[in-house]
Amino acid sequence: MPRLRTRLAGVTAALAALPLAVAPPAAAAATPDYTITVNPAAQGATIDDAMYGVFFEDINWAADGGLYAELVRNRSFEFQAADNRTYTGLTAWTPVAAASGAGTATTVGDAERLNERNRTYLQLGLTNPAGGAYGVTNAGYNSGFALRKGDTYDFSIWARTDAAAGTKLAVSLHLADGTQLATPIRINVKNNTWTRYAGRLRATTTSDAGRLSVLAEGTGTVRLDEVSLFPKTYKNRPNGLRVDLAEKIAALRPGFVRFPGGCLVNTGSHYAYDEASNFPRARSYQWKDTVGPVETRATNANFWGYNQTYGLGYFEYFQFSEDIGAAPLPVVPAMVTGCGQNRATNDPALLQRHIQDTLDLIEFANGPVTSTWGKLRAQMGHPKPFGLTMVGVGNEENLPEEYWAAFTQFHAAIKAKYPNITVISNSGPDDTGVTFDNLWAKNKAFGTEMVDEHYYNSPSWFLKNNARYDAYDRTGPEVFLGEYASQDAKFFNSLSEAAYMTGLERNADVVKMASYAPLLANIDNVQWRPDMIWFDNDESWGSTSYQMQKLFMNNVGDRVIPSKATGGSILQPQPITGRVGLSTWATAARYDDLQVTGTDGTVLFSDDFSDGNADGWSTLSNRGTWAVQDGAYVQTDAAATNTMVAAATNITATDYDITLKATKTAGAEGFLIPFGIKDSNSWYWWNLGGWNNTQGAVEKATGSADAKEQLLTRPDTVVTGQTYNLKIEVRGTKVTLIRDGEVWGGFDDNQVPEPFAHVVTRDNRAGEVIVKVVNAQDSAALTRIDLGGLKVARTARMTVLAGDPGEQNTRSAEPIQPVTSTVNGIGSTFTREFPANSVTFLRIKTTR
CATH class of the missing domain: 2.60.120.260 (Galactose-binding domain-like)
Known part of the structure; x- marks a missing residue:
């Protein structure tokens, strides 16, 4: 083939005559902000099928006019002025x-x-x-x-x-x-x-x-x-549930349903009937009132200010749990009230009646049709047992000794007759403090199977406490996080909750169950915020936290794969500086002789109000009635809440003492002493005699006066007319609180937010590894992921929730929605950039 060779030679000569073109060097790979290293050979915690569930309480009109599908309000003409002063039998x-x-x-x-x-x-x-x-x-x-x-x-x-x-x-x-x-x-x-x-x-x-x-x-x-x-109704159940709300709950795929509350459980009278009228009225929630034909069920005044028909009762709760594949978790009153009431029964016979009611409840759920309560269940349309496996006793009790005395009797009676039922105790209303520590110590010593923790905190708290359960005792009681939420309804709140949930999953050997709360809110009748699902009479929409909870609950996995993250900038705790202030809550009080001094004795601020005016003081709340009277600064409106005023001087020193005199003159609570004030939404305050003069605390607001975290709590009471000498010692991030010369408490606010969080789990049934990454900051996070030699597919299914951290989902628009796509470039080691203010779930198929 001489002619072909000649042509090739010519081409070669021509190419040789051209200028030499050198390929540019490959661009250097960008340095990752973070590295996630996975150890697939290590054994992580097993995740229970019931890891995530829902908590239903009839708050925010969640039942009547909400999940319960009945359209007629006050259908039985039972509304009474004794229940709500605006009600009559013809209300509605x-x-x-x-x-x-x-x-x-x-x-x-x-x-x-x-x-x-x-x-x-x-x-x-x-x-x-x-x-x-x-x-x-x-x-x-x-x-x-x-x-x-x-x-x-x-x-x-x-x-x-x-x-x-x-x-x-x-x-x-x-x-x-x-x-x-x-x-x-x-x-x-x-x-x-x-x-x-x-x-x-x-x-x-x-x-x-x-x-x-x-x-x-x-x-x-x-x-x-x-x-x-x-x-x-949902699944065409008679006396059933509103379809769109039930479907939204079912779409979460919850592992359990906790019901019926909440404060609803352990408030009101413990007696079954009002003695004067022999009618049920304003009593604690009792399950026997809620079963049988609806026309025979009692109505009751709800703790949250409206009436309950009990059309949505215990049978319907059990049926709904079964319909959505969730384990039922009823909570019964422990005969110790909470939620600011703080009373305990001293009637042994009444306590025993309620213990027997709980045994009867288990029989109603699980008993044979030949039993008294199993027969009623069958008559209501469900001969087969519901398969109840756990019962909660009490809810957020603030009287630990009284609660514990009652709980142990409930526990003994239940275990004697139903040894396989898990009996769940609780640790009071806060994530820390004297009551929390007391009840946890009692539960550990007793060998309680599971303890119910509740807390509502700021986004900052959730970002600081991802490692909360890392140090919990692995041989002690398991944790049921029965109520939690970040205190607002913006996407940043959901991001902070997501970061925290990675810590819950990492500690799934301790935290066996968790449920965001509350579940539902009627847009026109709201007693509590935030809430997961909102509705009016014909529409419903999920909050950003609903979308976040749904993402986690539908992508749990069976076991944690141990992993660690490195990189990112390390934040430093900041000393407590800012203005000092005064405030009250449903209380009238007088304050005098306020002074701030440095540790060297230098007076940084002082006001004894002897000049008859409060020049330099300004309101941060536009509430209350403040005036200088008889040489003291006095707030006289005993109904106003958060009446905060602040001095003009900004305290920039990091070590200083605040001293003042405080006297309660009237009202329901005690004193609020703000310090470290940055603005109306960022401050600390020492709360004495709060919660109807039963509890004290230090609370911190970060970005919202409604989003406070509690840094410490303890039982506390303030006596009307008594003058207290108060002192707050600030040393950087450490604070000591002194009342009348005795140390009242202290804390060290030295934790810093961690905006980047992750967890890796394995879904054995799907044959997938699930990499879950939370980036709760305003910049993207380039991240190298090392799966530790796992053989995986080259593509993955990726679901992302991302958006403006200040965004909300509302009736008119739901901008925060998951976006799912298929991504390439996956391997045993790969790099991905996680968007700013986002949560990303990567489901990666393993090939061996």
């Missing part, structure tokens, strides 16, 4: 007439009532002319009844009439102006015996402002009770 109802109808509508509580547990019913005295009708209209919850065109709604009512020929009821759904939203139905009440009547209405129009009217024709007396309207 309005008397109405049609076609010149006439009559009277009154709520009555006499011997003619439907049953003993229903205190009142509606009595209509009819004086209608021919063709007229008279009755009542119900406005429902929020803006009214939410109806969707084409859907059917199940109506029922209990009624009786003294009219010999019976009484016809016209039932309709309409707008406030009378525009019909469904084809009306007619019901013929036949006699003077309480009878349940039912019908079905089909919506002809979609609306969120519907009304339900029940109008009676003719004359005579008609009695009505248990007026009910149900939409389609």
